[in-house]
Amino acid sequence: MTDQAGEAGLTEPLAQRLTTRETAERLGVKPETVYAYVSRGQLSSNRAPGGRGSTFDAAEVDALARRTGRREPTAPAGALSFPTGITLIGSDRFFFRGVDATELARRHTYEEVAEWLWTGELRPGVQFTAPAEALTAARTAVGALPPHCGSTDRLRVAVVAAAAADPLRFDLSREAVLGGARSLIPTLVAALPTVAKDGGATNGAADSGAAPPRLARQLWPKLTGRAGDEASLAVLDTALGLLIDHDLAASTLAARVAASARAHPYAVVSAGLGVLEGPLHGAASGLAHRMLTEVLERGGAAPVVADHLRTGRRVPGLGHRLYSGEDPRARALFELLAEIPQAAPALAAARDVVSTTARHTPLHANVDLALAVFSVSSGMAAEAGETVFAISRTAGWVAHALEEYGERPLRMRPSGQYTGPQPPQPLPAAVPQ
Structure with a gap:
């Protein structure tokens, strides 16, 4: 799925325009102040399509933020807000490190999109490999689960098993985290059971001769017993790329909280998986x-x-x-x-x-x-979408963990608003048995 047009899109991204609200949030000021910057000649603006409001060049806004030192955006009352350079969600579009995410996912494999999210570098043809020891541990643990367990149950167990097989998991250096992520994702895929085909086990998607995307090809037989043609594998690979990250969704916030406490990457992924299973998120x-x-x-x-x-x-x-x-x-x-x-x-x-x-x-x-x-x-079970979501979003959680490891530890420590009985209260009476 890699092509030269896609690579050019990464080296020369389309100029990104921000709304007044997005500009104010990025600068950490009120919308009125944005127009004050325009009147002083510190920002230039264009009329938005349809003549409603103005748009601003993102690079110019970022340059102004650096000059003024306003790097922390203001958050609405009662809302959590953290600076991140991973995903920007605009008006019916979203971007991975400034690049249109839908174009990126359509032109590049999941592995390539993940590398872009992690490093800001495009690595055409990059492949992830599951280490034998981690894979054996994950498959053994998953194989011991009851048959009725769902895919997210299996993935949570596989993450724990892979962590146990990695004695260096507490190394939070950038290279160690990246190396672990590149091995964990294919381990999770390989640990899932293969869907039966015609009464037997399938060995994977049919070879079309065009070498379909590597991780998507590995995941396909875990989702359906049907043979995977090139068009269907392209849909799966694009879905994996699109779902990698979507700003601070619930599971991503949980992952960042874990990383803020300096949990190792496997524990970060476990935190994300725990939230993902909710019916209002991954399910x-x-x-x-x-x-x-x-x-x-x-x-x-x-x-x-x-x-x-x-x-x-x-x-x-x-x-x-x-x-x-x-x-x-x-x-x-x-x-x-x-x-x-x-x-x-x-x-x-x-x-x-x-x-x-x-x-x-x-x-x-x-x-x-x-x-x-x-x-x-595609003849998949109802939980297939959740499986795709979980595998894909693992890379996003790692990207946010890498970002959070560079921040002050334990910064995500809100204070509770106590609403219980006012002290001092007498000691409770024992309940008769």
Whole structure:
């Protein structure tokens, strides 16, 4: 998936424009102060498309921030805010180290996107390798779990086993952390059981002769017993690249808290996995998968959406608080899925859900709905999207850990607002047994 156009995009990124609000946050000032900078000639501005508001050049804003020393953005009352150079989410677009994330994920393999996120360098053809000792420990531990365990259960156990097999895991130097990450991710993939195919075990995706992306190819037989054609593997690899990071999502915040306490990278990943399993985060695509399956079985979205509304449940796969329109990750995956004939029924079902729900409330598709289209059309289980999310986001958690290791330790120590009984209280009476 690497090409020269993609490489040029990394060395000469498209000039990024910021809104007034984003500029104020980056400078750590109020919006009124931004316009004061413009009036003094310290910032230049352009009218936004449609004539509503102004936009500002990100490089010029960063240069002003360096001159003024205003490096810490102000946070809304009651909100947590930390400086990060990894991901910027703008108006219906997002960027990895200043580069359009959707273009990066479509043009480069997951491993290459991960390296860009970790180091700011593009390494075409980079591959990750699972060390034998860690892989044996992870497979043994995962193999001892009950059959009913889900993929996230297996991944959590695999991380612990891989950590136990690495006596140098407490080395938090940059090179040691990067080396551990490059071995941990393929270890997690290899530790997952292979999905049965035609009553037997599958050895992986069919070889199309075009050498599909390495990690995506390894992960494919862990998700489905069907053979993986080149187009389907490209969707999986792009999904892995798109999901690597999305600013300070709940699991990423947990990972950064762990890193702030100087937990080793395996423990950081464990912290992220613990939060990811919630139905409002990594597991959300499974709910969308089940919904799309029901839409296909019932021949339309109307009765399914009606059932959700009648019971007070939100329709899964719709809406995102950071985007006013369609999630750019969903848009990128939908474009690739539209080129795969077997994805047409699930894709039509997803569009039916969006248009049907729009009669009640104007919500757009998010990445969970796109993952559901992919998993349903590829014969995967409902939890497949969660597996893709977890494997992908591991690289993002490591990127944030690397950043957090360079900050003051234990800086994420909020104070509780005590609401219990006022002291002094008498000692409690023993409860009779």
